Amino acid sequence: MPCDWSNGKECQFANLHHLKLIEYAGSTYCPYHLPLDAPQKAASPDHQAIIGERADLCGVQFPSRTYTFQNRNANSVTLMNDCHFAPGVVLQLFLGTYEIRRARFHGEVKFENRGRNKVLLTGSRFVGPLQIQALVQPSISRDWTAANWEIDSVDFEEVVDLSSATFGESLRLSDTTFAAPVEFEGCKLPQQTVAHDVRFVDRAIDQDSEGSYRYARLALAEHRNRDLEGVLYAAEKRSQRRGMKWWWPSLWVSTVYDVASRYGQDYVRALVVFLGIQVAAYVGYGAYFQRWDSSVVVFTFAQLVKPFELFSVRTATATSGMSDLFAFSAPGPALLFGSALHSILSLSMVAIFLLAVRWRFRRE
Numbered sequence: 001m002p003c004d005w006s007n008g009k010e011c012q013f014a015n016l017h018h019l020k021l022i023e024y025a026g027s028t029y030c031p032y033h034l035p036l037d038a039p040q041k042a043a044s045p046d047h048q049a050i051i052g053e054r055a056d057l058c059g060v061q062f063p064s065r066t067y068t069f070q071n072r073n074a075n076s077v078t079l080m081n082d083c084h085f086a087p088g089v090v091l092q093l094f095l096g097t098y099e100i101r102r103a104r105f106h107g108e109v110k111f112e113n114r115g116r117n118k119v120l121l122t123g124s125r126f127v128g129p130l131q132i133q134a135l136v137q138p139s140i141s142r143d144w145t146a147a148n149w150e151i152d153s154v155d156f157e158e159v160v161d162l163s164s165a166t167f168g169e170s171l172r173l174s175d176t177t178f179a180a181p182v183e184f185e186g187c188k189l190p191q192q193t194v195a196h197d198v199r200f201v202d203r204a205i206d207q208d209s210e211g212s213y214r215y216a217r218l219a220l221a222e223h224r225n226r227d228l229e230g231v232l233y234a235a236e237k238r239s240q241r242r243g244m245k246w247w248w249p250s251l252w253v254s255t256v257y258d259v260a261s262r263y264g265q266d267y268v269r270a271l272v273v274f275l276g277i278q279v280a281a282y283v284g285y286g287a288y289f290q291r292w293d294s295s296v297v298v299f300t301f302a303q304l305v306k307p308f309e310l311f312s313v314r315t316a317t318a319t320s321g322m323s324d325l326f327a328f329s330a331p332g333p334a335l336l337f338g339s340a341l342h343s344i345l346s347l348s349m350v351a352i353f354l355l356a357v358r359w360r361f362r363r364e
């Protein structure tokens, strides 16, 4: 009976001598594909012996220990798709390419870079903390680099420690979520750091992380990497907000700036918020005057182009379509307050919009 780790797909270890198949949960597995939670897993033979020789390690379930991938040549490719890694696994990466797709890391894991390598890490999930480390080359006392790393559709649920990582040539992050703090301080980021849709959520936004994100942001600013710099600036400022008391004015200003434009990155959002304020103001004025015709639209628009004009209105005037609305009375305090708030928020949104456009398209 063959090892059926993947619905009948042939096991790449099938031709190994003395391979003893193991029954578990109604299926048969070779010792390498045997699931981590099988009681016999502890008795599995030394996985390390096969690691050095094999290029295809797809589906292997790695018990906790250190694995050395002994690729000695830059063109070699090691496939580790659909693998599972037990907590406490250490992966020592030498030269070559490592493809890790749809992998599950069930606990703490460490990548040690011992040669210039390329790693494709896609569609994977890290349940425990991750550390990426560059070891120092003893002969010439230079760091080994994680040369080309591509991380796509990966969820990091625990701390990601990059403080001793050296990314050599390129680092690409896309559709990646960090749900716990990322330690950037000490990390070397390459000129070619590219990120699309990177999210810092939940515990990643923590008052103790402010310095870490600032460190990365300054490195990216040096590389003129404006987009990612903006993402990290937002993470930095949101982390900073966690340390503020709710009554601090800077917390409120910071929050408005975030909501309106994600800290100056997103001019489209500023425009949408601006339009939303106009609609809300129209509804407010309509409710106040108990009418919904074009004169209320004109009035709403008037508060934009002539902010605070109502404060100088004592009697019905012929300006800005107001004569019709206040034919018999001067504006009351509620209307004065509402229109002032409307004007202040609208002007703020225009300013934030212009700043965001300038930030996005400014030439160096």
Ligand SMILES: [Zn+2]
Pocket: 003, 004, 005, 011, 012, 013, 029, 030, 031, 032, 033
């Ligand atoms: Zn197998």
